[in-house]
Amino acid sequence: MSVLTLRLAGPLQAWGASARFVRRTTESAPTKxxxxxxxxxxxxxxxxxxxxxxxxAALRFGVRIDQPGTRLRDFQTAHHGITGKSMPLSERFYLADAVFVAAVEGEPELLAGLHAALRAPVYPPFLGRRSCPPAHPVELGVHDGQDLLQALGQEPWQASTWYRRQYRQETVVMLPVLHEAGKDDTDPDVLRDQPLSFAAEHRRHSLRTVVRKEVAIPNPSAAIRRHTAPAVPRHDPFAALEEESA
Known part of the structure; x- marks a missing residue:
């Protein structure tokens, strides 16, 4: 098996697993x-x-939260293109300044084709909604002979430099990973996020199980420990006076 990893970073992201009428929410991490x-x-x-x-859709999916970002709420208005009538006010949520490493596990040939497609996409990628373009190319690489957790545990920390500085006293950071449950995982969460069809007239999703773990990742911004400086000789300002009096 192989794993394809992706860097998902941009000013705004929105990963909705459900939408009710004019309220469009976002999950705290990218959805499958x-x-x-x-x-x-x-x-x-x-x-x-x-x-x-x-x-x-059969690929095994996981995501590492490198920089959780901040949840934002926005209100949007629209008008009917023909009648000009005002549409209902919509409420939409986004993640700002978030960074994730997503991964899919599957057969090497399929992942190699997906990796090539990301380098020259037919349709441009976006981070959940078309209004959320990525800040950088999304593909990181293909990890051959590894499983999902191994690849997510070896990919370098992708958080922004300003965010990593907050942890400069830590040489290793523990990053959350959300991945599809295996046969040995217990107490999984359930999310209606398994894609069955993206057809506009009948989008369909089924349930999938998700578990949360952590991986230890080296911190490239950790403070460098300096060698112990030589001891400074003790200075006594009255020593010279004592010598003269002697």
């Missing part, structure tokens, strides 16, 4: 449906092509 949708778009898979989507 959002990342698989990005990969499908890079490959040029059309929204209604459910058969072409199946191999991508």
């Amino acid at each position: 449906s959002g990342v698989i949708g990005m990969l499908a778009a890079a490959k040029g898979i059309e929204r209604g092509d459910d058969e072409a989507l199946k191999p991508l």
